[in-house]
Structures are given as structure tokens and as C-alpha cells.
Amino acid sequence: MLAPNFELNATPDQKLRLSELRGKRVVLAFYPADWSPVCGDQLDLFNETLKYFSSYNAQVIGISVDSTWSHMAFAKDRNLHFPLLSDFEPKGAVSRLFWCYNAVKGCSERALFIIDEQGIIRWSEIYPEGINPGVDGVLEALEAINAKTNTKNHEQITTAGQ
């Protein structure tokens, strides 16, 4: 399924459009809110493993309904090295597009999507709010996509050779 395109603010004066990232894989990490008290929150783990993700040609992007100002302060506090997008106005619109907006709580669910180089959603998972799922699930999914792509390429080469 083609991922719905969207454009959101990454900083107060900079927007990021999903389609700008074609040619790269994108890991979209929707999460409920900035400022979690625990050492090793989900975003910290992404931050620590960015080089694992870049080895899969994947860009990690966080999305929540917090404002860009909150994101900036939060990113500075946690020393985050990937963009946080602000699904702020209209509130949760992009989260709704990805079916992961919790209208009762007024925030995004904790959900992960892998979008491939062509903009197609290849994997997604939604988690209970209180659980930090770690990053192994999404890394394993990227590995599985690699394996599939390699098999496909191999088949194409084999067919071409015949």
C-alpha cells in the first residue's frame, strides 16, 4: 500500500514532506508525547541505533502531536539526532491518515511503519501505550525486507540470464 503523502513541520520554519525521502526507507515512529521520565525511552533507543538504521538505508522520523517548540526542547534535552515532526494543526491529522490517532486521549498511538524506497508501506505495528517495544522488531523487519529484495533481484538476474 502506498503511504499517504504528508507535509509537517520539523522546526517552526521548516517543513518536511514524506515524498522528499523517496529513494530512502523511512521508519515512521508515532508516539504519544514528548518528555518521558524513563532512561531509555523508545526514542532514545532509536537515537542510539541510528547507524543500524542507516545500514538499511533507513531514515528514522518521530511524529507526535506536540508543538515544534516542545519537539525542539525535547530533542535538545535528549540529544536526538533525527527529525521530530509536529502533527499539531489540525491536531493528529497525519496520525489519522495512518490509522493511529487515539481520539479519546488526543494523541498518537505508539505505532511504527516502514516505508520503502518507492513510498510503499512494507510493515507496520501498533503497540500498547505503556509498552516501549524496543527497536529489535523494526530492525528484524528491515532485515526481512532486505532478504526479500535480494531474492527478488536474484530471480530477476536468473530470469534475465535465461
Added chain:
Amino acid sequence: MNKLQLPVNDRDQKTGNLKAELTLVEYGDYQCPYCRHAHPLVQRLLQEHGSELRFVFRHFPLRKIHAEAAMAAYTAEAAGRQGKFWQMHDLLFANQHRFHEGTIFHDLARKLNLDLNQFLADVGDMEIVAKVESDFRGGIYSSVNRTPTFFLNEEKVYLYNGTYESLLTTIELFV
């Protein structure tokens, strides 16, 4: 995966009864306040149940929020080369509040009477850096999502809630 993906091996730092049937693995970060909190609890567990238990400490430094965590891990491993991993392990937790002082790791090495030239050479040694990286990577693939995270006989421990009792119950449930 909620199972330990990297089995306990020769490179691991172990203490307690090395032949025990129970193995408790901790993924920890010397700069994490929750790990410092857990440290005396683990010590007490080893004092009271050390004969039934093998304890392994693996490094899970969150470098982006704890600037000195990786250096602390290298310091412990370098002390380990001189047979003093666990002494350094204790000292690091005891001195966590001083990590921002530039000379702290050197001071601790001196305190343990380590051969300082050897220590300085070992702290940046590629094998030690790789060991810490391998600990971290193993943790990531075992679903370690915060520190401390414990595994008992390769099963992730969910019961630990910061109390000694919860740690003890974890062990007792297994026996």
C-alpha cells in the same frame, strides 16, 4: 524477542557461583540512576544467594543521554584486564555523580592500584570498544528497552520494579 539473543560466553564478566544453574544477566549503564539504584540490590542478592547464582554484567551505554557512559564501560573492562572488573564496577556506581570530572576514571584506576600505563592503553583498545559494542548490540536484539534490564536463564525479567523483593521473587519463582 524477549529472550537473550547473545548467549553468555567467554568474553562476559561473571561473578557469583560460576557453576550455578541460575544465571542472571544485567544490561546496565554506569551513568544511569536506575542502574545505580539496582546495584546494591544485586550486591545483596549475591551476598545472600551467590552460591546459587551466576551474575553477568553487560554494557548498555546510552551515549546520547549519558555522555560518559561508554567511557565508564571501557574503564570497567580495562580494569578487568588487570583482574579488577568487579572492584571497578562497584567504584563506578559509587562515583556516578563525579563522571563529569575529567580525571575521574583515571582517579579510580589509581585508587585500585592499577598499572596506569597499561590502563590508559586498554581503555581505548579496539577489542574493549568492540566488546562494549557487542554487548549493546546483543541487548538491542534482545529487546532491551531501558536500563537496567535483567534476564534470568535467558528469559527477560518483567517482575523487577526497583525493590530487592522483586529481584528475589524473580529468582525464587525460577527455582
